Amino acid sequence: MSDNHDAHDFQKHVKRYLFVFYALIVGTVITVAASWAHIDSVAITVAIALFIACMKGFLVAGYFMHLISERKMIYGILLATVFFFAGLMYLTIWSMQPESLVHIR
Amino acid sequence: MDIPYTSEPRQDTGLFNAKVGIWLFLASEVMLFGALFSSYILLRVGAEPGEWPHGLLNIPLGMTNTIVLIVSSITVVMAWASLKMKNFARFKLFQSITLLCALAFLGIKSYEYHDKFTHYEVWLKDGKIADGHLVENNADTIVLHHAHYVDKEAAAKVTHAWQEREIKEEEITIKKSDIRLREGGKLDMESYGPWHNTYTAIYFTLTGLHALHVIGGAIVIFFLWGPLSGMWKTDPERYTNRIEISGLFWHFVDLVWIFLFPVLYLL
Amino acid sequence: MQATTHALPHGAVAHEAHHEELGFWRKYVFSTDHKIIGIQYGITALIFLFFGFCLMMMMRWSIAYPNTPVPVVGPLLEKVLGADKGVISGEVYNQFGAMHGTIMVFLGIVPLAFAAFGNFVVPLQIGAPDMAFPRINMASYQAFVVGGIIMLVSFFIPGGAAQAGWTSYSPLASAVATQGQTFWIIGMVFLITSSLLGAVNFLATIIQLRAPGMTWMRLPFFVWSQFVTGFLLLLAFPPLEAAAIMQLMDKVAHTSFFLPSGLQISSLGHISGGGSPLLWQHLFWFLGHPEVYVLILPAMGIVCEIIANNTRKPIWGYKSLVYSALTIGFLSFIVWAHHMYMTGMGTKISTFFQTTTMIISIPSVIILTCLFLSLWGASIRFNAPMLFALAFLPMFGIGGLTGLPLGFNYSDLHLHDTYYVIAHFHYVVAPGTIFGLFAGIYYWYPKMTGRHMSEFWGKVHFWTSLIFMNLIFQPMFAQGMAGMLRRMADGGANYSAAQVPGAIGGLSPMIMHFNQTISIAAWCLGLAQIPFIINFFWSIKHGKPIASDNPWEATTLEWQTPTPPPHGNFEKAPEVHRGPYEYSVPGAARDFTPQNEA
Ligand code: HEM
Ligand SMILES: [Cu+2]
Numbered sequence: 001m002s003d004n005h006d007a008h009d010f011q012k013h014v015k016r017y018l019f020v021f022y023a024l025i026v027g028t029v030i031t032v033a034a035s036w037a038h039i040d041s042v043a044i045t046v047a048i049a050l051f052i053a054c055m056k057g058f059l060v061a062g063y064f065m066h067l068i069s070e071r072k073m074i075y076g077i078l079l080a081t082v083f084f085f086a087g088l089m090y091l092t093i094w095s096m097q098p099e100s101l102v103h104i105r
Numbered sequence: 106m107d108i109p110y111t112s113e114p115r116q117d118t119g120l121f122n123a124k125v126g127i128w129l130f131l132a133s134e135v136m137l138f139g140a141l142f143s144s145y146i147l148l149r150v151g152a153e154p155g156e157w158p159h160g161l162l163n164i165p166l167g168m169t170n171t172i173v174l175i176v177s178s179i180t181v182v183m184a185w186a187s188l189k190m191k192n193f194a195r196f197k198l199f200q201s202i203t204l205l206c207a208l209a210f211l212g213i214k215s216y217e218y219h220d221k222f223t224h225y226e227v228w229l230k231d232g233k234i235a236d237g238h239l240v241e242n243n244a245d246t247i248v249l250h251h252a253h254y255v256d257k258e259a260a261a262k263v264t265h266a267w268q269e270r271e272i273k274e275e276e277i278t279i280k281k282s283d284i285r286l287r288e289g290g291k292l293d294m295e296s297y298g299p300w301h302n303t304y305t306a307i308y309f310t311l312t313g314l315h316a317l318h319v320i321g322g323a324i325v326i327f328f329l330w331g332p333l334s335g336m337w338k339t340d341p342e343r344y345t346n347r348i349e350i351s352g353l354f355w356h357f358v359d360l361v362w363i364f365l366f367p368v369l370y371l372l
Numbered sequence: 373m374q375a376t377t378h379a380l381p382h383g384a385v386a387h388e389a390h391h392e393e394l395g396f397w398r399k400y401v402f403s404t405d406h407k408i409i410g411i412q413y414g415i416t417a418l419i420f421l422f423f424g425f426c427l428m429m430m431m432r433w434s435i436a437y438p439n440t441p442v443p444v445v446g447p448l449l450e451k452v453l454g455a456d457k458g459v460i461s462g463e464v465y466n467q468f469g470a471m472h473g474t475i476m477v478f479l480g481i482v483p484l485a486f487a488a489f490g491n492f493v494v495p496l497q498i499g500a501p502d503m504a505f506p507r508i509n510m511a512s513y514q515a516f517v518v519g520g521i522i523m524l525v526s527f528f529i530p531g532g533a534a535q536a537g538w539t540s541y542s543p544l545a546s547a548v549a550t551q552g553q554t555f556w557i558i559g560m561v562f563l564i565t566s567s568l569l570g571a572v573n574f575l576a577t578i579i580q581l582r583a584p585g586m587t588w589m590r591l592p593f594f595v596w597s598q599f600v601t602g603f604l605l606l607l608a609f610p611p612l613e614a615a616a617i618m619q620l621m622d623k624v625a626h627t628s629f630f631l632p633s634g635l636q637i638s639s640l641g642h643i644s645g646g647g648s649p650l651l652w653q654h655l656f657w658f659l660g661h662p663e664v665y666v667l668i669l670p671a672m673g674i675v676c677e678i679i680a681n682n683t684r685k686p687i688w689g690y691k692s693l694v695y696s697a698l699t700i701g702f703l704s705f706i707v708w709a710h711h712m713y714m715t716g717m718g719t720k721i722s723t724f725f726q727t728t729t730m731i732i733s734i735p736s737v738i739i740l741t742c743l744f745l746s747l748w749g750a751s752i753r754f755n756a757p758m759l760f761a762l763a764f765l766p767m768f769g770i771g772g773l774t775g776l777p778l779g780f781n782y783s784d785l786h787l788h789d790t791y792y793v794i795a796h797f798h799y800v801v802a803p804g805t806i807f808g809l810f811a812g813i814y815y816w817y818p819k820m821t822g823r824h825m826s827e828f829w830g831k832v833h834f835w836t837s838l839i840f841m842n843l844i845f846q847p848m849f850a851q852g853m854a855g856m857l858r859r860m861a862d863g864g865a866n867y868s869a870a871q872v873p874g875a876i877g878g879l880s881p882m883i884m885h886f887n888q889t890i891s892i893a894a895w896c897l898g899l900a901q902i903p904f905i906i907n908f909f910w911s912i913k914h915g916k917p918i919a920s921d922n923p924w925e926a927t928t929l930e931w932q933t934p935t936p937p938p939h940g941n942f943e944k945a946p947e948v949h950r951g952p953y954e955y956s957v958p959g960a961a962r963d964f965t966p967q968n969e970a
Binding site: 010013014017018020021024025028031032035036037038039042045046049050052053056057060061064065071073074077078080081082084085088089092093096 | 118119120124125128129132135136139140142143146147150151164168171172175176178179181182183186189190264265266267352353356357359360363364366367368371372
């Protein structure tokens with residue numbers, strides 16, 4: 001997306017950037033508001049907060065960082081990263097399951 | 106032979122070198138923060154009930170900082186778009202807002218840090234625990250503002266930030282002779298610095314590392330904006346690419362904060 | 373197109389004419405040229421390897437003859453480290469052990485295998501003028517040197533260097549009262565930074581700077597191995613960096629990331645507790661396991677190049693090699709907890725990691741098999757690089773196969789933390805990787821200097837090293853299976869049956885006697901390196917001059933340049949027309965067809 005655009009194209013992009021900006025602000029407000037709501041379930045509280053954070057993250061990465069229209073090579077690098085990141089997080093936390101907790105409790 | 110593809114994209118990958126470089130670097134950053142987030146989850150899941158504080162941090166301040174970073178993100182991308190539209194003056198303007206935002210963010214963050222270093226938990230001889238901001242440290246008394254006595258049993262049931270906010274706060278004056286002593290004779294009171302518990306430990310580590318990234322990113326943006334901006338005249342295409350690269354880093358820093366904010370402040 | 377193959381002496385003059393002359397400092401110290409940086413890395417890493425080797429020779433004294441003054445260097449130890457009468461105490465042994473491991477891995481092998489060979493060879497092999505980011509390349513080397521200096525300095529601070537092993541397990545690492553561990557962590561942060569900068573640079577270079585026609589499947593296998601290694605470093609090191617930061621916080625800010633509740637150690641003072649020692653191990657081994665592939669993959673790449681060249685045959689199964697390397701890269705991220713069976717992390721998770729561990733051994737076996745099969749029916753040239761490359765195969769084979777019992781949960785419970793483990797991984801890194809690296813040095817030396825190293829002394833170096841390596845590490849398997857634990861300053865003397873006659877589970881006199889055998893072999897191995905060191909320096913000026921720019925008659929691009937390659941590497945941008953190993957093509961005029969020949 002970085003090459004060969006004339007000024008007119010960029011006017012369009014600018015509109016999109018502004019839209020993303022407003023969406024991010026709204027997302028922030030909602031997530032704070034949700035934390036004031038008296039939701040009893042911890043799981044739902046966490047899910048709401050993380051869902052909104054993921055949406056915001058998607059907007060920043062997708063539009064501000066142009067990932068939406070990036071080249072295959074970058075996708076490849078990031079896909080590998082996501083795989084390893086997921087492995088690190090999931091497998092590490094797995095060892096904190098009750099059946100594995102003999103070493104602390 | 107000179108190094109090719111420093112500013113024009115290579116045909117088969119469609120990318121110029123620095124773009125590949127920055128994304129590789131960001132991939133490693135994902136793993137760095139990913140490991141810390143994993144540690145956060147592991148420590149949180151492993152914490153005894155009541156040991157993990159909820160709603161300890163100041164949400165309005167955190168939210169302000171979130172918005173400050175979002176504003177800086179849009180100005181960074183607008184600055185780059187301005188260069189693409191050959192409007193150097195607007196670029197300068199947008200990037201100066203970015204730099205101001207970075208300063209504002211760091212200012213607020215240091216205020217928050219200071220707040221935690223003056224926030225004390227005090228163990229009394231009668232078994233009670235007082236918790237509040239140390240405002241006076243006299244010869245034989247201490248005064249805590251926004252303070253309360255901790256009810257350990259109730260605290261063990263706190264799972265949400267809003268429950269913490271419903272605790273009544275008052276001003277408490279404590280005689281030093283009433284404070285329990287630690288081994289070695291020191292008063293048994295401790296600020297909410299990183300040593301206080303695993304939550305403050307990961308809070309300071311994550312936000313501290315993030316703040317270092319803000320500082321690093323701001324320095325790069327500043328240099329490109331000021332001392333090195335002459336390149337716009339000599340090699341505008343490469344200059345624009347550099348702005349794009351520094352912008353990608355800046356957005357990543359914003360992205361990390363987008364997750365840090367709910368995880369540390371709200372949950 | 374033979375325009376770039378010249379008879380000696382090739383005109384350094386002709387090339388440097390159109391390059392501004394750089395001063396000594398810019399040319400050799402603060403250089404941004406990938407070849408100079410490669411050589412800088414190589415020499416620094418060899419020095420560190422030598423230093424780590426010396427630490428080991430002193431440790432072996434303590435193991436074989438505990439509580440007796442070390443000969444020769446005893447007075448020095450007394451002066452510098454305060455070792456009483458030159459005897460290696462438990463503390464000093466722990467420092468030496470921890471630093472031997474750290475230095476060998478992070479300051480020796482990785483910089484030599486990845487950074488030195490990668491820097492010198494990769495851009496040449498892909499037909500690039502330099503690395504993609506020359507200045508970052510220089511910064512990477514400088515960060516490496518700073519990290520190395522911090523590690524060395526730590527020996528001289530009060531209390532000496534880190535003592536908790538190269539794995540630095542917490543809480544032990546935090547509990548040792550001295551600041552050696554703090555230095556270790558800070559040094560590691562520099563080394564990690566260096567590796568990350570290097571990895572970004574290598575990957576960007578391989579992705580972006582391949583010469584026209586150099587498609588992915590025409591890359592020499594060495595480049596592939598560096599590519600996968602780069603990814604391992606890039607994605608596995610950051611979690612260790614995170615862990616190092618947390619351990620630093622534990623050490624200087626008195627946090628409790630890795631310190632559990634209820635831990636009472638006076639040197640730690642008041643702590644909040646609540647942390648998890650298991651967390652350190654996860655993050656450490658998340659790097660630690662990919663790291664072993666970082667240590668071995670470049671060596672495999674080198675060996676592959678040399679075998680193809682000296683068998684004068686295409687490599688058998690090039691594609692299998694490439695896909696195996698990629699598979700190893702992926703899988704190596706999800707096997708790490710096989711180092712943690714003894715932590716009680718749970719049976720299900722142990723089973724998972726046991727399974728992935730068995731799966732990852734398959735691609736390693738494929739690589740070894742391809743290399744073995746490549747020898748079939750060849751008329752082999754047995755020169756010094758080839759001898760080392762050939763020896764790599766069985767040595768790595770022994771190391772790899774003895775790893776299987778460690779990968780199974782049940783057998784590991786017995787073998788964990790014994791000398792069996794030491795023998796296993798040293799077979800991989802010492803007669804394995806190091807032989808691969810020696811092969812590489814003998815092979816590419818002519819490209820760097822324009823002269824050959826002495827063949828005769830190379831062969832002396834080879835045979836003596838091969839014999840002593842095996843004399844050192846074979847008996848260790850027996851010691852380990854008999855139950856001798858690692859990291860003991862007295863080599864198990866206090867455990868041995870001789871001390872407690874009739875005790876069950878003690879170590880027999882024969883097992884104990886191996887300690888002396890091994891140590892003597894280790895010192896002989898040290899002597900065996902003398903011909904190499906002399907050969908290395910002597911040949912720079914006095915070695916046999918090369919007959920052409922392509923003395924081994926190789927196909928890959930690094931040999932299609934002037935010697936040594938000028939700044940910018942190629943006189944004319946090379947164009948690639950064929951795969952990397954076109955040896956003995958039927959109907960061709962010669963038995964090798966360079967990649968850039970139309
Ligand atoms: C070639 C000759 C070498 C010999 C004779 C040798 C010998 C030893 C010995 C005796 C120990 C310690 C035993 C103990 O107290 O537990 C050891 C530990 C170790 N060595 Fe080597 N070594 C050699 C080369 C290498 C190389 C090339 C590497 C690099 C990768 C390496 C990495 C290690 C590591 C990581 C440890 C474990 C340190 C620890 O316990 O934390 N060694 N070696
Ligand atoms: Cu492993």
